[in-house]
Amino acid sequence: MKTTRSYYLRFSIFALLLALCFLMNISLGSIHIPFSDVCSILSGGTSGSSSWDYIVVHYRLPKALTAVLSGCGLAVSGLLMQTLFRNPLAGPFVLGISSGASLGVALLIMGASALGISLFTSSFSLAIAATAGSFLVLLAVMAVAYKVKDSMAILIIGLMFGSITSAVVSVLSYFSSAEKLQQYIFWSFGSLGNLRWNELTILFSLIVVGVLISVFSIKNLNALLLGETYASSLGVNVRRNRIALILATSLLAGAITAFAGPISFIGLAVPHLTRQVFNTTNHRVLLPAVILYGAVLMLICDSIAQWPLSEDTLPINAITALVGAPVVVWLLVRKQRMIF
Amino acid sequence: MPDKAPTEQATVLQAEQLSIGYKSRKKTTVIASDISFTARKGELIAIVGANGMGKTTLLRTLARILPGISGELYLHQKPLKTYSATALAREIALVLTGHHPSGNLTVNEVVALGRHPYTNWTGTINPKDQDKVDEAKKLLGIEKLGAEKCHILSDGQLQKVMIARAIAQDTALIILDEPTTHLDVYHKTHILKLLRTLAHKTGKSIVFSSHEIEHCIQLCDKILLMHRDGSDFGGPKSLIQNGTFNRLFPEDLIAFDPKTASFRIVE
Numbered sequence: 001m002k003t004t005r006s007y008y009l010r011f012s013i014f015a016l017l018l019a020l021c022f023l024m025n026i027s028l029g030s031i032h033i034p035f036s037d038v039c040s041i042l043s044g045g046t047s048g049s050s051s052w053d054y055i056v057v058h059y060r061l062p063k064a065l066t067a068v069l070s071g072c073g074l075a076v077s078g079l080l081m082q083t084l085f086r087n088p089l090a091g092p093f094v095l096g097i098s099s100g101a102s103l104g105v106a107l108l109i110m111g112a113s114a115l116g117i118s119l120f121t122s123s124f125s126l127a128i129a130a131t132a133g134s135f136l137v138l139l140a141v142m143a144v145a146y147k148v149k150d151s152m153a154i155l156i157i158g159l160m161f162g163s164i165t166s167a168v169v170s171v172l173s174y175f176s177s178a179e180k181l182q183q184y185i186f187w188s189f190g191s192l193g194n195l196r197w198n199e200l201t202i203l204f205s206l207i208v209v210g211v212l213i214s215v216f217s218i219k220n221l222n223a224l225l226l227g228e229t230y231a232s233s234l235g236v237n238v239r240r241n242r243i244a245l246i247l248a249t250s251l252l253a254g255a256i257t258a259f260a261g262p263i264s265f266i267g268l269a270v271p272h273l274t275r276q277v278f279n280t281t282n283h284r285v286l287l288p289a290v291i292l293y294g295a296v297l298m299l300i301c302d303s304i305a306q307w308p309l310s311e312d313t314l315p316i317n318a319i320t321a322l323v324g325a326p327v328v329v330w331l332l333v334r335k336q337r338m339i340f
Numbered sequence: 341m342p343d344k345a346p347t348e349q350a351t352v353l354q355a356e357q358l359s360i361g362y363k364s365r366k367k368t369t370v371i372a373s374d375i376s377f378t379a380r381k382g383e384l385i386a387i388v389g390a391n392g393m394g395k396t397t398l399l400r401t402l403a404r405i406l407p408g409i410s411g412e413l414y415l416h417q418k419p420l421k422t423y424s425a426t427a428l429a430r431e432i433a434l435v436l437t438g439h440h441p442s443g444n445l446t447v448n449e450v451v452a453l454g455r456h457p458y459t460n461w462t463g464t465i466n467p468k469d470q471d472k473v474d475e476a477k478k479l480l481g482i483e484k485l486g487a488e489k490c491h492i493l494s495d496g497q498l499q500k501v502m503i504a505r506a507i508a509q510d511t512a513l514i515i516l517d518e519p520t521t522h523l524d525v526y527h528k529t530h531i532l533k534l535l536r537t538l539a540h541k542t543g544k545s546i547v548f549s550s551h552e553i554e555h556c557i558q559l560c561d562k563i564l565l566m567h568r569d570g571s572d573f574g575g576p577k578s579l580i581q582n583g584t585f586n587r588l589f590p591e592d593l594i595a596f597d598p599k600t601a602s603f604r605i606v607e
Contacts, residue, residue, distance in 0.1 A: 086442075219463035222449075223456050225442040229405060234456040234509070235429030281444040284463070 007285050010278060014292040018068075021299035025064045028303050031055060059193070062200050066192045067302045068295040069200075070260050073207045073252035075274075075294025076214050078267030079286060080245045083221050085155050091268035092253035095141045095154070095246065096161030097134045098262040101254065102188065103165040104133020109184045110176035126187060127199070127258045134254040137161055138246075145246055146239070151228065154242075189315030190261030192302055199259060206255035213248035214287060217241065221283040265320040266301075269328050270294045276331045297324065349381035351417065352512050352545040353402065358411035360394055360401045370409055371397050377564050377573040379513065379547055384539040386556035387549040389566030390589055395549040396517055398566070402547065403434050403515050416512070429457035433506035435516040440498065443491030447501050450490060451476055454508030476507035479538060496527040503531075507538065516548035520555075528552055532559050553585070557601045576601075 027038050033056065037047035041056045077092035085094070093099070108129035144157050173181055195203065214221075220241045223231040232238045256263065274289045275281065301323050305314045359373035372394035379385050387395050400406040402413065404420055413420040415431055423431065433454070441450055454476070455469040465473070477483045480500045490498060499519060506514045519535070520528040532552070536559050539546045550556055556563055557576040565572045565579065567587045572579060579585065585596035585603075594603045 216461065219456065219459065219461060222463060223453060225445055226450070226453060227436075227441070229436060230434065230441075230453075232405065232425070233403060233429065233432070233434035234453065235426040236456070237425055275444070279444075281442050282449060 007278060007280075007289075011288070011292070014289070014296065017296050018292055018299070021296050021303070022064055022068070025067065025299045025303045026056060026060045028306055029055070029060055030306065058196075062195050062197060063193045063302070064299065065200055066195050066203065066260060067298045069203055069207050070192065070256040070263060071266060071270075071294035071296070071298025072291045073210060073256050073294075074263060074267035074298075075270035075290040076211055076287065077249040077252040078269075079271040079274075079283075079290050080214060080217070080221070080249050081267075082271050083224055083283070084242060084245045085151055086224075086227070087155065088272070089268070090155065092249055093162075093262070093264075093267065095158040095249065096137045096165065097250055097253045098257050098264075099162040099165035100133040100135070100137030101130035101257040102133070102169055102262060104129035104131070104136075105187050106169040106172050106184055107133075109187070110172040110180050124199070130258040131254065133165075134250065134257060137165070138250040138254065141246060141250075142243060145243055151242060154246075187261055188317070190263045190317035191313075192260050192316055193313065195259055203255055203259050206251050210248045210252035210255070211291070213244055213251075217244055217248070218283045218287055221245075221287075225281055261317065263320060264317055265324050266294060266298060269324045270297060272328055273297070273324075273331065349383070349543075351378055351380055352415070353379040353547070354414040354417075355402075356412045356414070358398075358401070358413060359409040360397045360406070361409050362397075363407065363409065368409060372566055372571065373409075373411075375411070375564070375566075375571045377562070377571075379545045379562075381512070381545055382539055382543045383545050383561040384536045384559065385545070385547045385562045385564065386560040387547065387564045387566065388551070388553050388556055388588070389571075393566040393568075395566060399515050399517050399547070399549055403432055404428060426457055429509070429511075431511050431513060433509040433511040433514045435499075435502050435506050435514065435519060437518040437521055441490055441502075443489060445490050446487050447477075447482065447485040447490065447493070448473070448487065450501050451504045451508050454505040454510075457509065472508050472510060476504040479507055479542070480504040480534065495522045496531070499523070499531060500534075503534075503538075507542070507544075512545060514544055514546045516546070518549050518551070520550060520552055528555060532556075536560070553588070554602045 023038070026042065027033065027035050033047070033052050037052060038056060041047050041053055042061070046053050074092050078090070081090040081092060081094055082088060105126055108125065140161060141154065141158060145154050148154055148157070173184070220231065220236050223234050223236050224241075228238050253267065270290050270293050271286070274286060274293045277293070278285055278289050280286065301319045302316060304323060305316050305319045355375055355377050358375040359370055360375065361368060361370040361372070375398065377385075387398060389395050397406065401408050415423065451473050452465050452469070455465060455472060456463065459465065459469060474483070477485070480503055482497065482500050482504060485493070485497070485501070490501065493501065503516070503519070516535070520531050523531065532555050535546050535548065538544065557580070560576060562574065563576055563579055565584055565588060569587060572582070572584045580598050580601060583598070591606070593606060595606050597604045
């Protein structure tokens with residue numbers, strides 16, 4: 001369509017922003033590495049200091065890529081859920097996926113010790129527990145999605161799954177030691193810096209599959225803007241489409257929660273921010289736009305999390321909301337009207 | 341196309357002894373039964389009846405949103421249930437009441453969504469699709485609207501956009517559920533006259549439900565009356581001669597006057 005052309009400028013600006021934020025994110029950290037050296041390491045050379053090389057290649061680059069991937073993935077899954085449920089409050093975790101992951105991790109950290117078993121809790125075993133937890137919730141939601149006719153019912157059922165799992169987590173926390181509790185809470189803060197290259201490859205593949213399903217759903221997503229009855233009168237298989245969208249969301253949100261923890265807010269906010277900037281609900285524009293916007297916002301949040309040049313990184317989960325929420329409020333107040 | 345007598349035209353949709361209602365695992369609720377009618381090419385057909393007589397349920401059954409309880413529905417002489425979802429989308433277009441599209445879709449985007457059953461997997465509108473979209477907008481007289489968002493349109497304009505979308509879908513049959521609710525008497529007449537012109541001009545069969553009985557008598561080729569004792573189908577004149585309109589409502593408040601073809605309050 002000819003209208004797509006008028007978005008080229010905005011897409012170019014966002015692509016440029018993404019590149020800048022990516023470089024800024026890698027240049028910042030607890031150890032000061034000059035910008036020129038960062039660039040030379042990224043372009044395949046060395047900076048002359050092997051520890052700098054190591055930090056950039058094995059720590060900062062994977063972390064920045066994790067930020068990009070999780071920003072994209074969460075934003076896309078948030079968009080899918082908001083369109084599927086025609087609800088501006090929907091996000092990647094409405095189906096209870098993060099609650100499932102939390103339950104898996106809580107069982108691993110706190111449940112095992114409560115039973116007197118001591119399990120080895122590395123970041124990789126945490127990822128496996130989170131994956132198992134979110135996968136179980138996913139299976140339950142898919143079974144419901146297949147049976148139930150109304151999408152709104154799925155939304156409520158997802159919320160109920162969330163309540164049940166968080167109740168179980170509360171019970172577990174009540175009986176666990178301070179040390180275990182702290183370990184669990186640290187996981188729930190979210191962290192982008194735990195991935196090594198091989199884990200990053202897994203995350204990347206899962207995100208690619210999720211985004212591909214979304215790309216193939218663009219046409220049906222646009223039909224869903226008229227409501228499910230109109231969509232089915234246009235030949236959309238509403239049930240199959242719904243399952244594809246839930247599967248994509250689960251892959252995206254599940255993979256990110258498994259590797260980086262339950263990162264809130266990005267998935268809910270980015271689609272709204274993107275609609276404000278691009279002023280459209282057409283998914284041919286929105287989908288690539290939320291991918292760019294999500295990555296940019298996540299890189300900015302991560303940069304802020306490590307801003308004070310200190311040894312510690314602030315919890316990413318707190319930063320996303322601290323940065324994102326005021327922006328959404330400001331945009332809505334300024335524009336006086338929500339685009340949805 | 342000249343205004344031929346509609347009976348010479350080919351059958352589009354045919355209902356035989358159709359029962360409609362809702363089926364659940366435990367029980368079946370029949371809302372209306374024994375409905376038979378034939379919708380031909382180029383005919384404008386109204387479904388009228390009191391509230392709760394099953395107009396909307398019938399339309400939903402005709403559009404295959406709901407399964408029928410018993411009886412048969414034929415589309416182009418083939419059972420309706422044999423059509424695939426995509427094939428059906430190329431034969432039946434729907435205009436619902438009260439289902440407003442996301443207000444931030446533009447007029448062009450909404451009308452172009454009618455091309456959904458024909459576009460490739462990316463939903464790209466090719467020049468042929470664009471022609472159909474332009475043609476549909478022209479038929480509805482909304483060619484001046486385009487990049488406007490739907491939330492700035494009036495109810496009447498929005499209804500035209502939704503009808504244009506159904507026209508762009510390029511189907512043999514268009515089903516509309518109460519297309520004139522929320523409109524004033526002038527715009528009601530305007531939309532119904534437009535539907536008649538569309539049916540006669542494009543050769544589509546248009547079936548709609550309505551409470552505007554007096555309008556329908558004047559404008560429609562055929563009327564399906566749904567009342568407590570069953571249903572009657574025919575041309576407005578024969579229905580008036582048979583006194584069928586008096587069976588629509590309980591007779592304590594209003595009565596049908598055949599001379600003026602309108603309802604009078606009983607004093």
